[in-house]
Amino acid sequence: MSNATAATLGGQAAVRVEDARQGRLHRLVLEHHAFVWRCLRRFGVPAGDADDAAQHVFLVAAKKLDQIPAEQEKTFLFGTAVRVASNARRSSVRMHETPWMEVPEVPSHAPLPDEQLSQAERQRVLDEILARLPLEVRDVFVLAELEHWSAPDIARAVSIPVGTVASRLRRARELFAGEVRRLQARTGTTREKRP
Amino acid sequence: MSDAFRDELGEFGRGLLEAGETERPSTASRDALLAALVAAPAATLGAPAAAKAFPLHAASKWLVGGALAVTFVAGVWVGSHADPNRVAPSLAQEAPLPLVREAPVVAIPVHLEAPAAPQVVSYTYSPRAESTATSMPNDEPPTAPEPSVAPVPPTLAEEIAAIDAARAAVNTHRLDEARAALSHYEARYGRTGTLRPEAKLVTVQMHLAGGERETAAAVAESLAQAYPSSVAAHRAMRLLQESSR
Numbered sequence: 483m484s485n486a487t488a489a490t491l492g493g494q495a496a497v498r499v500e501d502a503r504q505g506r507l508h509r510l511v512l513e514h515h516a517f518v519w520r521c522l523r524r525f526g527v528p529a530g531d532a533d534d535a536a537q538h539v540f541l542v543a544a545k546k547l548d549q550i551p552a553e554q555e556k557t558f559l560f561g562t563a564v565r566v567a568s569n570a571r572r573s574s575v576r577m578h579e580t581p582w583m584e585v586p587e588v589p590s591h592a593p594l595p596d597e598q599l600s601q602a603e604r605q606r607v608l609d610e611i612l613a614r615l616p617l618e619v620r621d622v623f624v625l626a627e628l629e630h631w632s633a634p635d636i637a638r639a640v641s642i643p644v645g646t647v648a649s650r651l652r653r654a655r656e657l658f659a660g661e662v663r664r665l666q667a668r669t670g671t672t673r674e675k676r677p
Numbered sequence: 678m679s680d681a682f683r684d685e686l687g688e689f690g691r692g693l694l695e696a697g698e699t700e701r702p703s704t705a706s707r708d709a710l711l712a713a714l715v716a717a718p719a720a721t722l723g724a725p726a727a728a729k730a731f732p733l734h735a736a737s738k739w740l741v742g743g744a745l746a747v748t749f750v751a752g753v754w755v756g757s758h759a760d761p762n763r764v765a766p767s768l769a770q771e772a773p774l775p776l777v778r779e780a781p782v783v784a785i786p787v788h789l790e791a792p793a794a795p796q797v798v799s800y801t802y803s804p805r806a807e808s809t810a811t812s813m814p815n816d817e818p819p820t821a822p823e824p825s826v827a828p829v830p831p832t833l834a835e836e837i838a839a840i841d842a843a844r845a846a847v848n849t850h851r852l853d854e855a856r857a858a859l860s861h862y863e864a865r866y867g868r869t870g871t872l873r874p875e876a877k878l879v880t881v882q883m884h885l886a887g888g889e890r891e892t893a894a895a896v897a898e899s900l901a902q903a904y905p906s907s908v909a910a911h912r913a914m915r916l917l918q919e920s921s922r
Contacts, residue, residue, distance in 0.1 A: 504714075509871050511711055512837070513908060519702040533706040537713060544714060604696030611693065627682075628697045630911060655682050662690040 507544055514556055515540075517629065518563050523605075524612055524624045525567035535570055539563050557639040564621060611661040615654055622647055623654035698915075704841070711837075836862070836872045843879045847886055855883045874900060874909035881913040885920050893917060 515536060522535045539562045543550065550558045612620055621640055625631040626647075633651075637644045683691050839862045846855035862876050870876065877900040884893035897913040904910050 505871065507714055508711060508837075511707060511714065512872060512875065515707045515710060516701045517908060519706075520697070520700055523700060524697060533702065533709070536702065536706070537710050540710060540714065601696050601699070604693050605700050608693040608697045624697075627694055659682070659685055659690065662686055662693070666687075666689060 503547060507540075507547060510543060510555060510559070511540055514559050517556065518559050520628070521560055521563040521624065522567050524609065524628065525564055525620070526571050526609070526613060527567050531570065535563075535566050538566050542566075554638075557635075560625070560639050607665070611658060611665070614661055615657050619650045619654035619657065622650040623658060626651050627655075627658075836866055836870055839866075840872050840875050840879060843876070843883070847879060847883045850886060852883055852887050855879070859883065874904045874907045877903075878909040878913050881916060885916060890917075890920060893920075
């Protein structure tokens with residue numbers, strides 16, 4: 483085989499590898515973009531910034547693609563999304579001295595529970611409640627209740643034992659239910675004062 | 678256990694959780710991200726620098742869409758003209774290509790410039806294992822993408838177009854067109870397609886839109902068996918549950 487032929491074959495192989503890599507990256511985006519975007523939103527990134535933050539997550543994934551085992555793609559994306567959201571929050575606080583997810587004692591435009599809320603209002607209230615949960619239980623809650631991950635999958639993603647997942651989820655549910663009840667009670671009071 | 682928790686929450690609390698479950702980004706933002714990944718070979722860029730070079734904030738999304746349009750148009754043209762023996766993908770010719778239609782052609786020359794003041798620049802993201810992430814100077818303009826050599830695997834681009842066409846047809850209740858697009862997808866990619874779960878999901882949506890709930894359930898069941906951990910399977914089952922309420 484001549485050197486020229488070997489170089490040509492080597493070049494073709496490199497093109498195939500790059501094509502496969504691009505194919506995997508595209509599949510990652512198509513399969514997990516919505517999941518990553520939702521995670522960013524649930525961890526405090528405003529809707530207007532979530533697209534950019536999601537791009538950041540996938541660029542990190544692209545850079546490390548060869549190191550991500552196929553069975554851990556979603557876990558990797560989740561961990562990266564949590565870090566990107568966390569850093570973005572800190573950055574926002576430094577720049578504007580007001581956090582993205584500033585949680586008022588009573589939500590400023592708290593809706594009445596029995597009113598017909600729009601989807602966007604529900605999402606806003608959900609994020610306000612989630613922002614009140616400690617981070618270590620929030621990620622378990624989001625993965626279990628909103629993304630329907632199994633306990634073993636959550637344990638791998640968060641690097642904690644399955645038993646700890648169960649205890650954190652129990653705690654998160656108590657806190658979440660308490661916040662919902664509190665919001666209902668307060669807004670119910672507000673409603674009575676209205677004409 | 679989770680059902681008991683949701684019962685405890687009541688209708689208001691359940692509504693909050695459902696709002697979180699169903700919130701999704703726009704298809705346009707996903708397509709813009711795909712275009713950005715095509716335009717920016719991320720393996721050669723530090724992530725923050727790449728994010729700065731190709732932000733997706735509102736002012737620049739249409740520019741990225743333009744780049745994607747060039748990529749797709751060039752791909753279809755090359756596929757149908759460069760090699761007379763090659764059969765150009767019929768879906769690319771017959772079915773609507775939303776990305777091409779939606780992207781403004783005038784964006785083509787503009788996307789060579791680095792957009793100003795991208796919001797993502799403010800990120801100080803520095804994960805522990807990302808020590809080399811800022812290897813590209815922040816003020817270095819992005820390399821101009823070459824549409825004709827964009828490394829999108831042709832079949833994947835065709836798959837995306839096929840699924841998007843089918844989904845658009847379902848969303849506008851053009852069910853015959855959706856059925857034709859999905860049949861074409863099945864015939865062409867049924868065994869090897871990367872997006873088979875997505876195609877099944879759109880099939881479920883199509884049957885539900887047509888009132889064929891039993892057929893939808895059968896497809897969803899096969900989807901769940903073939904791809905039990907996929908988002909598409911989970912979503913299909915949820916759509917079925919919602920349709921039965």
